[in-house]
Amino acid sequence: xASVAANVMRFFRSSSDQAVTPPVxxxxxxxxxxxxxxxxxxxxxxxLFVLDLGSTSANNINFLTAKGHKNYSEDLLRAxxxxxxxxxxxxxxxxxxxxxxxxxxxxxxxxxxxxxxLWNLPDYMEENLxxxxxxxxxxxxxxxxxxxxxxxxxxxGPDSPCxxxxxxxxxxxxxxxxxxxxxxxxxxxxVFNNRHIENLFRDFASIKxxxxxxxxxxxxxxx
Amino acid sequence: MDAPKxxxxxxxxxxxxxxxxLSGSEDLYVDGxxxxxxxxxxxxxxxGPNGVxxxxxxxxxxxxxxxxxxxxxxxDRVELRKSAIVNGDVVAQRIAIEDGAYFQGKVDIQREPGxxxxx
Numbered sequence: 001x002a003s004v005a006a007n008v009m010r011f012f013r014s015s016s017d018q019a020v021t022p023p024v025x026x027x028x029x030x031x032x033x034x035x036x037x038x039x040x041x042x043x044x045x046x047x048l049f050v051l052d053l054g055s056t057s058a059n060n061i062n063f064l065t066a067k068g069h070k071n072y073s074e075d076l077l078r079a080x081x082x083x084x085x086x087x088x089x090x091x092x093x094x095x096x097x098x099x100x101x102x103x104x105x106x107x108x109x110x111x112x113x114x115x116x117x118l119w120n121l122p123d124y125m126e127e128n129l130x131x132x133x134x135x136x137x138x139x140x141x142x143x144x145x146x147x148x149x150x151x152x153x154x155x156x157g158p159d160s161p162c163x164x165x166x167x168x169x170x171x172x173x174x175x176x177x178x179x180x181x182x183x184x185x186x187x188x189x190x191v192f193n194n195r196h197i198e199n200l201f202r203d204f205a206s207i208k209x210x211x212x213x214x215x216x217x218x219x220x221x222x223x
Numbered sequence: 224m225d226a227p228k229x230x231x232x233x234x235x236x237x238x239x240x241x242x243x244x245l246s247g248s249e250d251l252y253v254d255g256x257x258x259x260x261x262x263x264x265x266x267x268x269x270x271g272p273n274g275v276x277x278x279x280x281x282x283x284x285x286x287x288x289x290x291x292x293x294x295x296x297x298x299d300r301v302e303l304r305k306s307a308i309v310n311g312d313v314v315a316q317r318i319a320i321e322d323g324a325y326f327q328g329k330v331d332i333q334r335e336p337g338x339x340x341x342x
Contacts (some may be wrong), residue, residue, distance in 0.1 A: 056320065056324055056325050056326040056327075058319070058320035058321070058322065058324075061318060061320060061326075061330050062318075062320075064330075065318070065330055065331075065332040066332075068332075070329060070330070070331055071329065071330045072328070072329045072330075073326050073327055073328065073329075073330070074327050075325065075327060
């Protein structure tokens with residue numbers, strides 16, 4: 001009887017061990033024409049100010065600082081999900097307080113950055129934060145500075161994986177699933193079409209689109 | 224990384240709270256809370272997994288497993304382990320960041336004079 005009980009306990013222990021094994025975030029590579037263009041500026045022999053708005057990436061910090069650039073990291077998506085930012089609008093619906101968000105984030109002197117790596121954040125950020133955040137980015141960039149952003153070209157569904165991008169070479173990026181605290185995954189909020197994107201960045205001097213095979217539209221903007 | 228042996232490092236245990244300026248000439252392991260500043264110019268600092276440092280930090284090498292709010296200035300190397308949460312600027316000659324670490328701030332790598340920047 002004791003051995004039956006022991007076997008039953010062993011069975012439950014082994015099931016439980018399997019259940020708690022955390023999933024390994026998947027990584028895959030992509031060639032990025034936009035990153036290739038940014039790298040042409042990064043490879044010039046001068047120290048640039050670069051703002052990386054994705055999750056903390058050792059790759060990116062090492063890549064940029066090895067070239068003598070100053071790297072600023074700010075996890076904008078995670079910051080935008082801070083529960084303290086939530087307020088109720090006049091209809092009682094919960095929204096994110098964009099004023100408070102900008103009081104606490106992207107607080108840099110005007111005209112500081114040569115390059116901003118925005119990655120795919122506009123697709124995953126709350127609607128009312130996107131435009132104010134991009135306006136703030138315009139302010140903190142130098143005239144002639146570059147901003148790189150990625151957008152979905154079609155609605156891949158709200159569970160479309162959100163990636164963070166690690167720079168592994170001049171035009172190569174490693175994509176890794178973003179995992180937020182409490183094991184939540186960011187949800188795709190919307191899909192911007194070309195006209196939306198042009199409106200979003202209308203204060204920028206020029207805009208260039210690169211369409212990739214994986215249904216991602218890369219956008220390179222000049223401030 | 225486990226906590227270093229007591230003889231190797233001066234320890235600040237996890238129930239200890241220090242407010243003010245902390246300086247010394249031996250390696251320091253902080254697993255408690257420090258508010259103020261830490262100045263260990265020629266020595267190493269480890270912030271343990273329970274450590275909460277709200278201070279500007281100056282040391283030869285800094286390893287963070289816990290939380291640091293403040294500027295880190297290392298004459299040699301900064302290491303952010305996977306459990307690290309750092310809000311503040313880092314100035315160092317070298318930096319190593321484990322996957323999973325959270326960092327918000329500026330990284331300024333200051334090479335030793337005469338050392339070429341990798342291309």
